[in-house]
Amino acid sequence: MSVLQARALPRAIGSFWLGLCALALVTLLCFQLGFDATATAFVYLVVIVALSLVGSFIPLAALSVLGVASLSYFFAPPRFSFMVGNRQDVVVLGAFLIAALVTTRLVNRSTRAARLSEERARLLDLTHDAVIIRDMQSRIVYWNRGAERLYGWSATETLGRFMHEFRMGPESAADREAKAQLLQTGSLQRELWHTTRDGKRLMVEVSGALERDESGRPVAVLLTLNDITERKRAEDALRKSEERWRAVFEHNPTMYFMLDPAGTVISVNPFGAEQLGYTVEELVGRSVLDVFIESHREAARRHVADCLAHPGQALSWELRKLRRDGTMLWVRETARAMRTADDEVVVLVVCEDITQRKRAEDELRASETRFRTLVDHASDAFFMHDERGTLIDVNRQACEGLGYTRDELVGMSRADFISRLTTTDDEDAKGIRERYATSDIATLESRHRRKDGTLFPVEARMRQFRSEDGHQFGIALVRDITDRKQAEQSLREAQAALAHVTRVTTLGEVTASFAHELNQPLAAIANNANACHALLAEGIWEADELREALADIVSDAERASAIIERVRALAKRSAPERTELRLGEVVRDVLALAAAESAARQVTIRTDLAADLPVVMGDRVQLQQVLLNLVVNAMDAMAGVDESERRLEIRGQLDMQDGRPAVTIRVEDCGIGLKAEEADRLFEPFYTTKPHGMGLGLAISRSILEAHGGRLWAESNPGRGAVFSFLLPARGRSPLDAGPGPDR
Amino acid sequence: MSQAGPKNEGREMAEPHGALVAVVDDDTSVRLSTCRLIRSFGHRCESFGSGEEFFASGFAEQIACLVLDVRMPDMDGLEVQRRLFERGARIPILFVTGRASEQEEARARAAGAAAFLRKPVSQVSLREALDHALSASGRVQGDRDGE
Numbered sequence: 084m085s086v087l088q089a090r091a092l093p094r095a096i097g098s099f100w101l102g103l104c105a106l107a108l109v110t111l112l113c114f115q116l117g118f119d120a121t122a123t124a125f126v127y128l129v130v131i132v133a134l135s136l137v138g139s140f141i142p143l144a145a146l147s148v149l150g151v152a153s154l155s156y157f158f159a160p161p162r163f164s165f166m167v168g169n170r171q172d173v174v175v176l177g178a179f180l181i182a183a184l185v186t187t188r189l190v191n192r193s194t195r196a197a198r199l200s201e202e203r204a205r206l207l208d209l210t211h212d213a214v215i216i217r218d219m220q221s222r223i224v225y226w227n228r229g230a231e232r233l234y235g236w237s238a239t240e241t242l243g244r245f246m247h248e249f250r251m252g253p254e255s256a257a258d259r260e261a262k263a264q265l266l267q268t269g270s271l272q273r274e275l276w277h278t279t280r281d282g283k284r285l286m287v288e289v290s291g292a293l294e295r296d297e298s299g300r301p302v303a304v305l306l307t308l309n310d311i312t313e314r315k316r317a318e319d320a321l322r323k324s325e326e327r328w329r330a331v332f333e334h335n336p337t338m339y340f341m342l343d344p345a346g347t348v349i350s351v352n353p354f355g356a357e358q359l360g361y362t363v364e365e366l367v368g369r370s371v372l373d374v375f376i377e378s379h380r381e382a383a384r385r386h387v388a389d390c391l392a393h394p395g396q397a398l399s400w401e402l403r404k405l406r407r408d409g410t411m412l413w414v415r416e417t418a419r420a421m422r423t424a425d426d427e428v429v430v431l432v433v434c435e436d437i438t439q440r441k442r443a444e445d446e447l448r449a450s451e452t453r454f455r456t457l458v459d460h461a462s463d464a465f466f467m468h469d470e471r472g473t474l475i476d477v478n479r480q481a482c483e484g485l486g487y488t489r490d491e492l493v494g495m496s497r498a499d500f501i502s503r504l505t506t507t508d509d510e511d512a513k514g515i516r517e518r519y520a521t522s523d524i525a526t527l528e529s530r531h532r533r534k535d536g537t538l539f540p541v542e543a544r545m546r547q548f549r550s551e552d553g554h555q556f557g558i559a560l561v562r563d564i565t566d567r568k569q570a571e572q573s574l575r576e577a578q579a580a581l582a583h584v585t586r587v588t589t590l591g592e593v594t595a596s597f598a599h600e601l602n603q604p605l606a607a608i609a610n611n612a613n614a615c616h617a618l619l620a621e622g623i624w625e626a627d628e629l630r631e632a633l634a635d636i637v638s639d640a641e642r643a644s645a646i647i648e649r650v651r652a653l654a655k656r657s658a659p660e661r662t663e664l665r666l667g668e669v670v671r672d673v674l675a676l677a678a679a680e681s682a683a684r685q686v687t688i689r690t691d692l693a694a695d696l697p698v699v700m701g702d703r704v705q706l707q708q709v710l711l712n713l714v715v716n717a718m719d720a721m722a723g724v725d726e727s728e729r730r731l732e733i734r735g736q737l738d739m740q741d742g743r744p745a746v747t748i749r750v751e752d753c754g755i756g757l758k759a760e761e762a763d764r765l766f767e768p769f770y771t772t773k774p775h776g777m778g779l780g781l782a783i784s785r786s787i788l789e790a791h792g793g794r795l796w797a798e799s800n801p802g803r804g805a806v807f808s809f810l811l812p813a814r815g816r817s818p819l820d821a822g823p824g825p826d827r
Numbered sequence: 828m829s830q831a832g833p834k835n836e837g838r839e840m841a842e843p844h845g846a847l848v849a850v851v852d853d854d855t856s857v858r859l860s861t862c863r864l865i866r867s868f869g870h871r872c873e874s875f876g877s878g879e880e881f882f883a884s885g886f887a888e889q890i891a892c893l894v895l896d897v898r899m900p901d902m903d904g905l906e907v908q909r910r911l912f913e914r915g916a917r918i919p920i921l922f923v924t925g926r927a928s929e930q931e932e933a934r935a936r937a938a939g940a941a942a943f944l945r946k947p948v949s950q951v952s953l954r955e956a957l958d959h960a961l962s963a964s965g966r967v968q969g970d971r972d973g974e
Contacts, residue, residue, distance in 0.1 A: 599925045603854045606925070606947040610860030613950035617867035632863055639856050682900065683926065 098138030102146040105130050110153050120158040120172050124179040127154070131183045135190035143191070147183035151176050213308040219301055221246045233287075233310055235280030250278050261291075266301060269293040274311065286312040338414070338434035346371050346387050349429060358436060360407030371432075376403045376411055390420040390430050401437065413441040463560045464541075470555040472497040484563055486534035497559075502530035502538055519547055519557075531561070540568050575659075578786060583656045585779045586708040589715055590653055596679035601646050604639035611636045649676055652704060653711070659702040659790075663814060666699060666706070666746050667692045670733055673710040677718075685726040686718050692735035696746050697813035701791050706811075709784040709795070713750040713807045716780070719773060720754025720805065728753055744813040745793070752804040762797050784809075845870035846891035846961050851881045851907060852923070853899040857946075861894060861923070861953075868954055878902035878910070887916055892941075892960050897924040897931055905931065908938050919960035923948055 159172040216225035338355030464481035771778030793811040852858040875881040897904040919941035941960040
């Protein structure tokens with residue numbers, strides 16, 4: 084209003100002068116035209132009404148008065164006098180003045196009202212808020228700039244159209260309710276989702292005010308709209324964040340405490356309280372020290388004091404707490420003192436139950452101690468080494484066995500005391516390395532060198548591991564096998580002795596035929612010598628005859644000698660040895676030994692040996708023993724068979740064992756055969772079917788074959804009788820260390 | 828074990844007047860040496876490695892005496908004796924054996940064996956047995972020195 088007032092005076096003066104001029108001009112015109120007072124009064128009225136559209140009331144009122152004066156002076160008779168002679172003219176003058184004043188006043192008032200309204204609209208346009216006015220039919224009657232900005236539609240697009248055309252207020256139940264409330268109370272406040280011209284969804288806060296006319300009839304609704312989308316979003320985010328943190332605080336399986344500087348619980352989460360057997364309400368207000376075990380309370384108090392002394396710094400500790408029911412738990416707490424927004428100092432404590440971990444740690448420690456004790460007291464030496472073979476750890480037995488101290492051994496290389504690999508052959512060594520490389524257990528025999536230089540045989544079980552940090556390391560469990568080696572040696576010697584005994588026993592079974600066999604050349608020698616003697620005595624000097632007789636004597640003597648040598652070789656007790664053998668020769672040796680016996684027993688022996696039998700490694704005498712034993716057994720088995728059917732076949736053929744070439748010798752008889760249950764028992768020591776047998780022949784034979792890396796078995800002959808077979812690996816492999824002799 | 832085809836292993840001695848003796852033994856050394864010894868006694872001698880060989884040779888009908896092994900593969904001494912008896916050949920038979928059983932000896936003697944000698948046979952006992960057999964059979968031909 085002050086603006087209006089400030090500009091009122093010059094405008095009033097301006098309009099007065101303008102009015103004065105117009106009045107003067109009209110007066111002159113009407114006077115010239117000879118209008119009477121009535122007609123001129125109408126012309127004046129038109130001028131004043133026209134002026135009232137631009138001028139203000141006071142100058143126009145003044146002009147109206149001047150108009151009356153001018154009418155009475157110039158137009159109402161008597162002219163040129165302010166006197167009015169005619170009564171009718173007085174009425175005209177009075178009507179003019181009233182009409183001019185009233186019209187001016189009305190026009191003026193209405194112009195001012197319109198100007199105010201404009202002014203108001205301009206002000207509404209200035210506000211940032213969107214303002215919309217609608218009538219009671221929801222027709223938009225006002226749409227300010229704020230609304231244009233907010234919704235994107237201009238006033239020209241919206242005015243006169245309905246609110247719902249702009250998706251504002253479709254008639255939902257909530258809308259109807261809101262409308263009813265507005266009619267009842269005259270105002271409303273709502274938050275609504277609106278859509279802008281370009282489709283954006285906005286959360287809008289709507290304030291509505293109902294406008295009524297003088298009769299109280301509702302005529303319009305003024306709506307003020309605020310975009311609160313961002314605010315809502317922020318509020319939502321805040322609310323959600325609060326909810327989350329509350330959930331974290333309340334439901335996290337971690338105990339949270341908030342303490343005041345005196346150690347009183349200000350708050351605790353439900354989980355925390357529950358873990359200790361309390362409700363939240365029971366704990367709040369109590370000293371936190373109550374939930375620690377007696378002996379840890381002092382420590383707990385000190386830790387809280389430390390936190391207060393170092394605000395902002397997180398400190399951790401592990402202590403034992405006490406539940407309400409008296410049970411205990413180990414906890415790890417992390418705490419920090421801080422200042423709240425209200426400027427209070429509090430200690431925030433996060434507390435984790437670590438009872439399980441503590442127990443596991445205790446168990447691990449106990450287990451480690453046990454393991455250490457076990458390892459140290461184990462009879463085996465224990466070596467742990469890194470990937471280069473450098474020792475990381477050893478046990479007591481390792482030290483005692485090698486004669487070093489632990490400090491000396493740790494850091495030494497395994498190569499410093501391992502003599503060499505004494506595996507049976509190169510392929511085995513390769514296998515061991517492969518097994519070791521694939522983290523499998525590798526077992527090998529080698530020798531360790533003591534500090535004093537002496538060697539002793541060991542058996543090592545080794546395995547490679549990868550630690551969690553990726554380092555490769557190996558563990559070797561090493562056993563001193565000196566005693567075992569000695570025992571093995573003794574066993575071998577005992578076996579050799581037993582083999583000898585059984586060999587001699589087997590020989591005994593054919594001794595009678597040896598005697599006869601020896602008798603033949605001896606008889607021939609005697610005959611030839613006697614013949615020579617007689618010829619010479621008769622004086623018959625047949626040089627050729629005598630020479631032949633003497634030559635026969637020599638050959639028969641050699642024959643006798645060979646028989647004796649064969650028997651002697653078999654009866655001799657000698658240490659087993661491995662040489663390259665052709666099994667065909669062994670078969671021939673045995674047949675020579677058994678020839679007399681087989682002849683005596685009327686047994687026909689046939690041999691069928693493949694020509695290409697590979698060479699084997701073995702002890703000639705022991706293998707002869709095995710074969711002789713089988714031949715004698717076969718002949719025994721045929722004792723009850725008709726003489727014409729006493730046939731014995733010895734076959735030799737190429738075979739395979741574990742993919743390597745081998746030789747199988749089969750001794751097939753036509754004897755009484757085997758009973759199914761007998762086939763395995765036959766090889767048990769002291770099992771015999773012979774009235775005077777020791778029952779050791781086959782048992783020893785089998786052990787001989789096994790010592791040779793072969794095997795011996797029995798089966799029924801498909802035709803009749805039994806087949807005893809033995810298999811020996813061909814010599815193909817490296818003969819390295821194959822001897823059964825002692826390792827030392 | 829079987830011998831190669833029949834073969835006359837003896838040779839004509841200086842004294843063709845002696846009796847013809849056959850030796851059947853599967854052991855070559857024994858057979859040849861026995862034959863040689865018999866020849867040194869002044870007889871003629873033929874030797875055979877088996878009974879079959881002996882019968883196949885046709886000598887069975889000609890000889891004055893047979894020196895026979897008991898144990899031989901295929902046809903044993905007793906079998907040879909039995910077959911000769913069957914043929915009606917009454918030849919004196921001297922069994923010479925290394926290891927014949929009492930039973931075999933009894934069977935041989937029952938079947939009319941002239942002698943049953945065990946190896947090693949001494950020169951004297953062989954000569955006596957031979958002479959005795961030849962004289963008993965009455966088929967000794969010619970005189971010998973020293974008798």
